[in-house]
Amino acid sequence: MTADARPPIASTPTAVTCRHQALREGYRLFPTRLSFERSALQSSDKLPEDLASLTWLLSRLWLHHSALERRIAEAAAxxxxxxxxxxxxxxERLAVRDRIAALERGI
Incomplete structure (x- = not known):
């Protein structure tokens, strides 16, 4: 999967619900590491055109934020x-959190 590739958009509400439930329960939807997307996640000049893209970007940012929190806890221990x-x-965690806040304000 390239850095520009996005997961297919679910066409049924059930699929969307399952995807959000998986995010809430902490399952990784995408087995690849997030580091290859770092430049795409930090680019503040481009906003997604539709709600699905925005939701996808926010979920990826939250996953990246969680991964950073785990790495910080491991390093501090x-x-x-x-x-x-x-x-x-x-x-880096603060920059990701600022990007999330900026996107959420723009909704």
């Missing part, structure tokens, strides 16, 4: 955490 790496992870 180490006996001697690397302060620079921990700071970089926290700054």
């Amino acid at each position: 180490r006996p001697r955490p690397d302060a620079a790496a921990l700071g970089a992870l926290k700054r």
